[in-house]
Each structure stands twice: as C-alpha cells, then as structure tokens.
Amino acid sequence: MAKVKKTPRPKAETPKGFRDYFGTEVTERTEMLAKIAAVYHRYGFEALESSAVETVEALGKFLPDVDRPNEGVFAWQEFDEKDNGDWLALRYDLTAPLARVYAQHRNDLPTPYRRFAMGPVWRNEKPGPGRFRQFYQCDADTVGSASVAADAEICAMLSDCLEEVGIPRGDYIIRVNNRKVLNGVLEAMGVTDEAQAADVLRTIDKFDKVGEEGVRQLLGKGRLDASGAYIDGVGLDEAQAEPVLAFLTSKGETVSETLANLRAAVGGSAVGAEGVDELEEIASLLEAQGYGADRIVIDPSVVRGLGYYTGPVFEAELTFEILDEKGRKRQFGSVSGGGRYDGLVKRFTGQEVPATGISIGVDRLLAALHAKGRLGGNAEGPVVVTVMDKARMADYQAIVGELRREGIRAEVYLGNPKNFGNQLKYADKRNSPIAVIEGEDEKARGVVQLKDLILGAKIAENATLEEWKERPSQFEVPRDQMVAKIHEILASQSAPDGEGA
Amino acid sequence: MAKVKKTPRPKAETPKGFRDYFGTEVTERTEMLAKIAAVYHRYGFEALESSAVETVEALGKFLPDVDRPNEGVFAWQEFDEKDNGDWLALRYDLTAPLARVYAQHRNDLPTPYRRFAMGPVWRNEKPGPGRFRQFYQCDADTVGSASVAADAEICAMLSDCLEEVGIPRGDYIIRVNNRKVLNGVLEAMGVTDEAQAADVLRTIDKFDKVGEEGVRQLLGKGRLDASGAYIDGVGLDEAQAEPVLAFLTSKGETVSETLANLRAAVGGSAVGAEGVDELEEIASLLEAQGYGADRIVIDPSVVRGLGYYTGPVFEAELTFEILDEKGRKRQFGSVSGGGRYDGLVKRFTGQEVPATGISIGVDRLLAALHAKGRLGGNAEGPVVVTVMDKARMADYQAIVGELRREGIRAEVYLGNPKNFGNQLKYADKRNSPIAVIEGEDEKARGVVQLKDLILGAKIAENATLEEWKERPSQFEVPRDQMVAKIHEILASQSAPDGEGA
CATH class of the missing domain: 3.40.50.800 (Anticodon-binding domain)
Known part of the structure; x- marks a missing residue:
C-alpha cells in the first residue's frame, strides 16, 4: 500500500538566472542611479517610468540577434474566456517602451522629447555565470531631433555621468563612429546586395576579436579559426575588401587626420560623405563645449552596434586594467553604448521619427568601481x-x-x-x-x-x-x-x- | 479577389491596467522613497532587493482573498523541451519574497534580520478606474524576533516616516490592535469551530462599513443591506455576540481605560490576556520613546488585516479631510498597514519564524500630499x-x-x-x-x-x-x-x- 504523500515543502530558491541584492549592493546602486539622474536632469532630460509589462505586439521583435517572436522575452497570455487575450511580456530594454510611449503620448510631449529612464529589464536567456536574466539599465534618449547636436550632447552627458559616479578623466574614453560612413564604404565597394551587406556587417563585428588580418581573410575566402574549424569567407576580392579595412583602421593621430582617412575610404559616396561631415560636426560641437580627445574621440574601429543603429554610434570604455578571475590583467572594457536609430517609432505611426540615445550599464560600472577599490568598503552598521x-x-x-x-x-x-x-x-x-x-x-x-x-x-x-x-x-x-x-x-x-x- | 492584407501597425498602448509616469510623477516618488529609506536605515534596517520574478512554488498562494493557485498573479511556464519547466510569476507583494530570501539565506543573515525593500509589485486583477496592476510598495520587516519591542519599533518608525515625507503630527494617527485579543474574545464567546470563527472574522471586517448595529445583526440572524438584499447572519445568539462588540468598541479615553475594556471582553481567555498584555507593553515601550497617543493609539476598532496577521496589527491613517472627485469632504484614510505574522518562513523550513512589518503605500501618500497642495507645483524646466x-x-x-x-x-x-x-x-x-x-x-x-x-x-x-x-x-x-x-x-x-x- 502506498503511503500518503505529504505536500513537499517549497524550495527556497530564486528562479534560475535571478539573484537577490543585499545591503550596500542595493544602496550603492541607488546612489549611482541618483547621481546619473542628476546629470541627465541638468541636461534637460525628463524622467519617465513606463510599466515593466508591455504587450508583445508593442515590444515587437527588436531584441538584437533574436529571430523568433517572443524568443528572448518572458511572455504570457492574458486570461480571456475565449482564450483570445493579449500576449504580454516583460520589457527587455528601455528603448522599445520609449518608442511605444512616444507614439502613444506624442501630442502631449514636447518635441524634441528628452527623457531618461532607469530600472530593471528582463531577458529570457540561458543563464550563465555572472549572466543574469534581470538587470538594470539607465538610459537617456532624445526623440524627434535629427540634429547631430543631439548626438554630441549625449556624448558630453555620458562623459559627465562617468566622472560624476567616480571614474576620473583619463580612466575612460568615449568612442564615436557612424553607420552612414560604413554605408558609404559599402557603396564605394560596390556591395549593393542586402544579403552581402549583412555578411560584411557580421564580419566587421568580429574586428574586435580577429583583428585586421582576420577580417581581411573573412571578407575574402575564409579563415581557419583558433579551434581548427574553417570559417567560410564573404567571397569579396581583395581590392573590394580594402575600403572596409581602410574604414576600420582609419583612426589617425588627430581628428582631422581620421576624417581625411574616412573621406578617402568612402570615395565618391554621398551618404558616406554625409556620415563623415556628421562626425566632423560632432567633434566640433564637443570641442566648443570643452570636450576634447582626452574624453571623446572619433574612432571608426568601434563596430559594436553598427548593424543596429542608423547614424552616429557611441561606446564608453574604461581604459584601466583590472585583474580577471584568473589573475590576468585585462582592460575593463565597455560600460555604455548607444547611437542614433530611426525605425522604432515608425512601427507605430508610419512616420519616421529620428532618435538618439545611450544606455549605461550600472551593474558593470559598479563592478568597475569595486575592482578599483573605490566602492565596497565595509558599510557601517548601527x-x-x-x-x-x-x-x-x-x-x-x-x-x-x-x-x-x-x-x-x-x-x-x-x-x-x-x-x-x-x-x-x-x-x-x-x-x-x-x-x-x-x-x-x-x-x-x-x-x-x-x-x-x-x-x-x-x-x-x-x-x-x-x-x-x-x-x-x-x-x-x-x-x-x-x-x-x-x-x-x-x-x-x-x-x-x-x-x- | 481578396486584397493582400498588410501587417497592421502595432497599437501604441500600455496593456490594460498599466500606466506610464512622467517627470515629477517619477521624481517625487523617488524622493519620497529616499526619505523613507533614510528613516528605515536609521532604525538599523538593511536594504534588500529581490528579483521581480519568483517561482510560483515559492510565492505560494498567500495573496489575500484568492483561492485558486496562480489567480491574482502574472505567471508563465519556463520553456523546457519536455514541457516540464518551472512556473514563474511576478511578485505580488514584498513579503512573500522576504520569506523566501530569509529561508534561502538564513545562515548568512543576522538574527533578528531587519530589512527594508521598495519596488513595484504586480497583481493580475481586473483593472478599474484608479486601480493599477503594477504599483509600488515600500516595506520594512523584522524577521526572527518574537519580542513586541519589534512591533513597537515598527510603529515608531512608521510615525517617523510619515513626518519625514511631509505629513505633520496631528494629520495622521497610527492605530494598533491585536489578533490575539480577538482570539481571546472568540474563546470567551465559545466559538471553537474554525468555520464559524472565519464567519465571525468576515463579519467584523465589515465593521468599518456597517457599524456596531450592522455587525450585531450580521452576527445574529442577518440584515437587509442598502441594496435591499437580505444578508444571512452567522447565527450566534445575542449574548454570544456581545464580547465581539465589546472588543470592537472598547476604545476608551485613555490607554488604561481601553486595556481595562479589553480585559473585560476576553474574560478568562489566556490567549486574550496575553494579547492585552502585549498591547499594554507596546504602549509602554512607545511612551518610553516619547510616542504618545497623539501619534500611536491602541484602537481595537481597527479590523483590517486581523484575519491575516497573528499578533499585533498596525494601520496608519491620514486624518485630514480632502474633497473627493464629487467635491464631497471625506477623510483621506489608510496609507500603511502591517502586523505580525508567523507562517511564511515555516512553509519553507518547517520552523516557525516570528516576523513583523509594515508596508507603506507610497502612491497613496503622494496622492495625499498632492491633495493637500504640499506637492505637485509646476516643476521648473531647463x-x-x-x-x-x-x-x-x-x-x-x-x-x-x-x-x-x-x-x-x-x-x-x-x-x-x-x-x-x-x-x-x-x-x-x-x-x-x-x-x-x-x-x-x-x-x-x-x-x-x-x-x-x-x-x-x-x-x-x-x-x-x-x-x-x-x-x-x-x-x-x-x-x-x-x-x-x-x-x-x-x-x-x-x-x-x-x-x-
């Protein structure tokens, strides 16, 4: 005879990929968010807090690298007697909700609309060590301005934010690139086929990892990677690949040298020239506010996000070295990224609305300050x-x-x-x-x-x-x-x- | 021939029952949370931020007034090839996650563990005017102390919080009651049947609405309500109902008068006497810290939460009048509630762990300050x-x-x-x-x-x-x-x- 089973006790565990934050882990983040909010506010940005839950329809499938709808998000269907309820999901970033908010409230909001937002976002990804499925983002975006002055302002603000939270000048650099320049380079190369352009984009995304020679091989016939596997190339001939490599390695000693290299790389392309002009204007607007190349540089080797953004692209990197978990020195790396994007609001309204912004990874910044010993002393108890x-x-x-x-x-x-x-x-x-x-x-x-x-x-x-x-x-x-x-x-x-x- | 349908544009709308917060709506709340956090911190409470997502198993079905599992929460099943993934849900309050956190980390946490937490919670309820499915809670709880000094401290802290955010003394009152006294009253009445006790509890829950005479009728044969419907009574005889009514109306001019009335109401019940002793001790501990009856009172007419809590129960009420949407004067009412509860950690560990705490309704408090004109002036733009x-x-x-x-x-x-x-x-x-x-x-x-x-x-x-x-x-x-x-x-x-x- 089977014994009557008691209901087992529930497990006291966070779901996989989630964690709890205690004491100073919470208060240090709260203080950092307050400091960043103060900078954003001083720049004229207004707070926005949208709900954590959006309709799947409104979120769309804009999560990078995700093809199937709902993949990458936590989603569920609203209860409805006819089993016809809306699909809802937790937001995966703060940009998709901004597009929805702007489309919904555009008649009441000022144009341009500068807003900042901070809060958790959720990704339904396979959790791994140090990879969590809930984390904080801290964004600022300007919606409705096509002017590169908006981009320049975002870069200056990012620089102020980093210094405000305790990263001194010299310990970080903000790099600026421009998708339009890359488009000009593709034009100069004669790459007009969209699939081939996408292949080129995917290849230059590996520039950080495989370097100039690696990209050269991958744009051509292919390459034996470190694991011994052969990676097929895009199949361009050598001459055709040159403009992309010139683009990626165009950073000179001075801004004007970099710009001259870029002008050469885009050849006769109109969109390319426009992109270079934009970079030149951004550099000059920043210079006028006193932000020189010790803080913000034009650097075409920044490739992250070039596939996603439509104009200027920004990335903030911490330049000091830390010891990794194996005791090896390495640069701390990226703590913020952003750029200009156009399509998000258009999904809702049919009208293209220019927008530009950044997202600061506060958890990465906190880790950086801990690694430098600038945070994380024993908090005083009562x-x-x-x-x-x-x-x-x-x-x-x-x-x-x-x-x-x-x-x-x-x-x-x-x-x-x-x-x-x-x-x-x-x-x-x-x-x-x-x-x-x-x-x-x-x-x-x-x-x-x-x-x-x-x-x-x-x-x-x-x-x-x-x-x-x-x-x-x-x-x-x-x-x-x-x-x-x-x-x-x-x-x-x-x-x-x-x-x- | 049917036309080819274009994919319709997504609707730019928040899901039903959710809303966006703009500008000062966000910053005023952030400032209020910071002020409350400072008070909690001064009292020795430590910040805790648990994730928004919990397993349904860990959350349990503790949401009041909800019988079916998952009802009342937003839940979904983790993807799993065998369709055997965990059910996850958004937290519906901050107390259930605290119980899980304490059970999970109890060996690393100090005992008693004083913690505060603030953040959104989600309820899968039918949305209505002014009723939202995401809202903020701001809690403080002491886990692992059976001492009523912990309860008294929570009341003092609540008083400090209200004054800190701008509710002056005299504009609020914190009322304290005790479930044990009610248990003593039930004992004195000879109500031992659990179902009948639950009926009595449900009835006194209506005390706020129907008053003394209404409760008397509902405890007896029943009552014709305002809509003309006849509500069946609990069926107690008149003499049997008296102790409950004595309990509900026992508030005297002074603390000692109230306590004397309560002692009479519980008759010879041991648990009842213990409950009255606890209230007496709470009053004396608060008096020692200078919190008199102008701020915190023993008031047995507070019935909200008596069914849920196991010992002292607290409620903070704003006593000033505001004009409602129809221009009628009314008291603003409750902005915070809490009390002592025992069973939550036991679910996980099998051991009863005493706990007591409060939850402050920051959105209600903000509304109160707006109604009094103490918040909500035009924020200065740039x-x-x-x-x-x-x-x-x-x-x-x-x-x-x-x-x-x-x-x-x-x-x-x-x-x-x-x-x-x-x-x-x-x-x-x-x-x-x-x-x-x-x-x-x-x-x-x-x-x-x-x-x-x-x-x-x-x-x-x-x-x-x-x-x-x-x-x-x-x-x-x-x-x-x-x-x-x-x-x-x-x-x-x-x-x-x-x-x-």
Whole structure:
C-alpha cells in the first residue's frame, strides 16, 4: 500500500538566472542611479517610468540577434474566456517602451522629447555565470531631433555621468563612429546586395576579436579559426575588401587626420560623405563645449552596434586594467553604448521619427568601481543597544530613540537576550561600530558603558602591539553624556588609521 | 479577389491596467522613497532587493482573498523541451519574497534580520478606474524576533516616516490592535469551530462599513443591506455576540481605560490576556520613546488585516479631510498597514519564524500630499538656449555647456530652428524659466538677451496692472555676465510673489 504523500515543502530558491541584492549592493546602486539622474536632469532630460509589462505586439521583435517572436522575452497570455487575450511580456530594454510611449503620448510631449529612464529589464536567456536574466539599465534618449547636436550632447552627458559616479578623466574614453560612413564604404565597394551587406556587417563585428588580418581573410575566402574549424569567407576580392579595412583602421593621430582617412575610404559616396561631415560636426560641437580627445574621440574601429543603429554610434570604455578571475590583467572594457536609430517609432505611426540615445550599464560600472577599490568598503552598521535586563526594555527603547533623534543609526538587540555573547556576536555580524551596555549597576549609578567595536577588533588583531593594548576600547560615561561620546567615537573611527580614539 | 492584407501597425498602448509616469510623477516618488529609506536605515534596517520574478512554488498562494493557485498573479511556464519547466510569476507583494530570501539565506543573515525593500509589485486583477496592476510598495520587516519591542519599533518608525515625507503630527494617527485579543474574545464567546470563527472574522471586517448595529445583526440572524438584499447572519445568539462588540468598541479615553475594556471582553481567555498584555507593553515601550497617543493609539476598532496577521496589527491613517472627485469632504484614510505574522518562513523550513512589518503605500501618500497642495507645483524646466543661426550651433553648445558646469539646468533647442515662435512655444511647454537669445547682432556686440519667461507669463496674465507692464521681462547682458544674471533671475523667480525681479 502506498503511503500518503505529504505536500513537499517549497524550495527556497530564486528562479534560475535571478539573484537577490543585499545591503550596500542595493544602496550603492541607488546612489549611482541618483547621481546619473542628476546629470541627465541638468541636461534637460525628463524622467519617465513606463510599466515593466508591455504587450508583445508593442515590444515587437527588436531584441538584437533574436529571430523568433517572443524568443528572448518572458511572455504570457492574458486570461480571456475565449482564450483570445493579449500576449504580454516583460520589457527587455528601455528603448522599445520609449518608442511605444512616444507614439502613444506624442501630442502631449514636447518635441524634441528628452527623457531618461532607469530600472530593471528582463531577458529570457540561458543563464550563465555572472549572466543574469534581470538587470538594470539607465538610459537617456532624445526623440524627434535629427540634429547631430543631439548626438554630441549625449556624448558630453555620458562623459559627465562617468566622472560624476567616480571614474576620473583619463580612466575612460568615449568612442564615436557612424553607420552612414560604413554605408558609404559599402557603396564605394560596390556591395549593393542586402544579403552581402549583412555578411560584411557580421564580419566587421568580429574586428574586435580577429583583428585586421582576420577580417581581411573573412571578407575574402575564409579563415581557419583558433579551434581548427574553417570559417567560410564573404567571397569579396581583395581590392573590394580594402575600403572596409581602410574604414576600420582609419583612426589617425588627430581628428582631422581620421576624417581625411574616412573621406578617402568612402570615395565618391554621398551618404558616406554625409556620415563623415556628421562626425566632423560632432567633434566640433564637443570641442566648443570643452570636450576634447582626452574624453571623446572619433574612432571608426568601434563596430559594436553598427548593424543596429542608423547614424552616429557611441561606446564608453574604461581604459584601466583590472585583474580577471584568473589573475590576468585585462582592460575593463565597455560600460555604455548607444547611437542614433530611426525605425522604432515608425512601427507605430508610419512616420519616421529620428532618435538618439545611450544606455549605461550600472551593474558593470559598479563592478568597475569595486575592482578599483573605490566602492565596497565595509558599510557601517548601527550602534547596537544591548539588553542586560529584559524587564527594562523600555529603558533601552528610550536610549535608542534618543540616538535616532540625534541622527545616529541605532537599534536595540531584539533576539533572545539571555546570552550576552550572542548579542556581541550579533553586533559583530551587523558590523556595528559601538555597543551600548546598561546593566542594573550602570542604571543605578546613572552611567552607560560604550564598547568601541572597531577599535576592539583592531586591538584583537594587533595583540602584540603594546600601544594598541594600552588604548581602552570600552568607556564608562554618564548617561547624559552618552550621545556626545558616541559622536566622538564615531568621528574617531572614520578618521584615518592611527589618528583614531 | 481578396486584397493582400498588410501587417497592421502595432497599437501604441500600455496593456490594460498599466500606466506610464512622467517627470515629477517619477521624481517625487523617488524622493519620497529616499526619505523613507533614510528613516528605515536609521532604525538599523538593511536594504534588500529581490528579483521581480519568483517561482510560483515559492510565492505560494498567500495573496489575500484568492483561492485558486496562480489567480491574482502574472505567471508563465519556463520553456523546457519536455514541457516540464518551472512556473514563474511576478511578485505580488514584498513579503512573500522576504520569506523566501530569509529561508534561502538564513545562515548568512543576522538574527533578528531587519530589512527594508521598495519596488513595484504586480497583481493580475481586473483593472478599474484608479486601480493599477503594477504599483509600488515600500516595506520594512523584522524577521526572527518574537519580542513586541519589534512591533513597537515598527510603529515608531512608521510615525517617523510619515513626518519625514511631509505629513505633520496631528494629520495622521497610527492605530494598533491585536489578533490575539480577538482570539481571546472568540474563546470567551465559545466559538471553537474554525468555520464559524472565519464567519465571525468576515463579519467584523465589515465593521468599518456597517457599524456596531450592522455587525450585531450580521452576527445574529442577518440584515437587509442598502441594496435591499437580505444578508444571512452567522447565527450566534445575542449574548454570544456581545464580547465581539465589546472588543470592537472598547476604545476608551485613555490607554488604561481601553486595556481595562479589553480585559473585560476576553474574560478568562489566556490567549486574550496575553494579547492585552502585549498591547499594554507596546504602549509602554512607545511612551518610553516619547510616542504618545497623539501619534500611536491602541484602537481595537481597527479590523483590517486581523484575519491575516497573528499578533499585533498596525494601520496608519491620514486624518485630514480632502474633497473627493464629487467635491464631497471625506477623510483621506489608510496609507500603511502591517502586523505580525508567523507562517511564511515555516512553509519553507518547517520552523516557525516570528516576523513583523509594515508596508507603506507610497502612491497613496503622494496622492495625499498632492491633495493637500504640499506637492505637485509646476516643476521648473531647463533654461532654453534658442537657435537664431543654425550654423552657429557650436556657440549655443558652448553657452549651454557653461550653464551646466555652473549647475544650471539647461538645454539647446534641438528641433527645427526656422520658426522662432516654435522655439518659444517649446520653452513654454518645457516650463522653462528663461530663454537665452544670441542672434547675429548680439554676437557681434558681445551680448545675449535673456527672456524671463515666468515674469513674462505673469505680465501677460495681468496686462491691466500698470506696475507689471513697466517691469521689463527681457534683459540684455554682456556675454560674460550671462551666468550671474541667470542666477539672479532664477533666484527672483523662486522668491515669493511680488518680491521677484
């Protein structure tokens, strides 16, 4: 006879590819978003928060590299008695919702419409190490302006944002390229077939990985890759491939040199010349605002996004080296990208609406600041008021209330107070700077004991150093001087080592 | 012959029950969340951000008033070749994810674990006017402390939060009740049958609506409601119903009077006495911190949530009157609720873990501040630098760059500059305080024109007032005094009416 099965307990697990963020992981991100929002706001951009859920119809299938509808998004069908409900999905980025918002509210919005948006987006992808299916984006876009001044402004703003969050000048570079120049190059090459143009685009996307010679081979007959597999080439003849390579390697010592190289690469193409003119104007508008080549450069070797965007393309890269998980030095790499795109609003309205914008990868930026040691110190926990006498909880509440009114982060120990050691272990786990102790004796004498837990930990670590041993880490103070003494201890803890206490 | 149908354009619409938030709608909420987070943090609570997506298994079916699994949530099945993928869902509140997080990470978290969380939650409900399927919650909970000091602390913190976001003392009241007292009352009544107890609970839930006499009828034989329908009663005899009514109406002039009434209502019930003791201790702990009955009161008429919580129950109500959509005065009502609950973590671990917390309805609070005129003035737009000469865009970029470096919110007009009137219309739509104008003539003379748009609008409105007419709203200043003059105009605009300019 089979036993009656009990309902098994639910597993306490995040779904695969999702994670929880604790304490400073949350507050550091919140602070970074606030700093970026302040820059965006100063540039005249307005906040927009659209809902996380959109109709699949409105989202379209604009997720790069995804061919099947709904692939790449989390989607479900609305309940409907006739099984005819709308398909809804979580947004996969902040740009597709912007296009929907602009199309929906265009009569009420100013034109041009500068907006910023920040929040989580979701991708229904196979999760992997460090790859999450929910992550933050932080975007700014200008909709309804065809002027390259809008593109230049976005680049300047991106530069300000990076410096505002703590990446100093010299530790980053913003590179600008232009899809129109590439179109001009394709024209100069005589590549008119769309499929062949797409092949060329796919090939130059590998420029970062395989370099100039690799691209040359892949544009021609093909190439043996590192794994030993032979990759078929696009089949262009050598001369035909030259303009693309000239384009990719056209960066000169100065802006004017780069522009001259590009003009040569596009030959007689009108759209190519227009693209080069745009890059020239962007450089000059940035120069007028004081953004020189130490911050923003014209760099045709930037290929990421060239397939997606229709005009200028931007990428911000951090240029300092970090150690990767295997201890090897490598450049930190890209933290933001963007560019000009046209088709998104047209899907809804039939009218082409020019737009340009960027997305800042805040999680990558936070990781960069951690790698450089500019974030991620031990966050200070609360002052912990210990409970020596359970019956006198009201006294401890009065103490903690007083501390909080003085702006001091503080809490009463609310676990079982029986074992005092557990209370100190708790304070340690909370990274508490100070424990307040008021036993029966202290209460009678009108005093409290203050334990400097940071100094105490240092003394414990450096037990051989006589000078540390001699410094007291516990103080008895009159109850009415408690707040002042706590302020003093907190100040000494935040002073540089050796000057404390 | 049928025509070939074109793919119709997607509709630019939010899904039903969702909406977009623009500009100050977003920033006012962000600021409110930051203020509440600062209070939570000062009380020793740590930030937690769990993912929006949970397994349906982990969420369980704890959404109140929902019987069928998945009802009330947005859920979908993970893709899996064998059609055996997990069911995932959007979180419907922040408490269910907390239970999962605590069960999953309990070995790494301090006990007690004080955490706060803020973010959107989603409910798959029929949308209605003013009812949205995505809205913000802003929670704080203490997990792992059975002490009523944890409950008292939550009430004090809620009071601080309300004052911090701009609800002055006297405009709100926090009411505290206790489920254990009600359990004691049921015991005193001799109601031991669970189904009958549930009937009584459902009935007292209507106390807010039908009042004392209505509840008396519904506990007995039943009642003719306003629509003329007869509602069957629980079927208690009159004497049996008395303790519940005594409980609901036990609030006295003072705390001790209320407590005495409650002690009478629970008769000899042990759990009832425990409940009254808890309320007494909460009142005394709050008193010790200076939170008197002007902020937090013991009030057994609070019935919302009594069915869900297992111990103390809290509710914050705004006590001022507002005008509803029909122009009638009414009290604003509840903006936060919470209480003590036990079963949530037990689902995962088998161990009962006590927990208590609150959820603040930030959207309701924002609405309250708007209704009182304490939020929602016209947000200041950016200074708009107009474009008089398209070829001199670099000059305008230099101007706007200078303003931004001085911390002044500013932008260049990026639409088609041909029609100057459109540029001023745009500045108006953007709620711009000042327009900067630098035509060929100004450029040659080294000056700019500054148009005070706020003063200009006032003059236009008050055309009959000679004093306004005489005051200039446009100023010519040397280019190198532009920033100083703009600062001066902005300062005059934010000065009280009549003192400006």
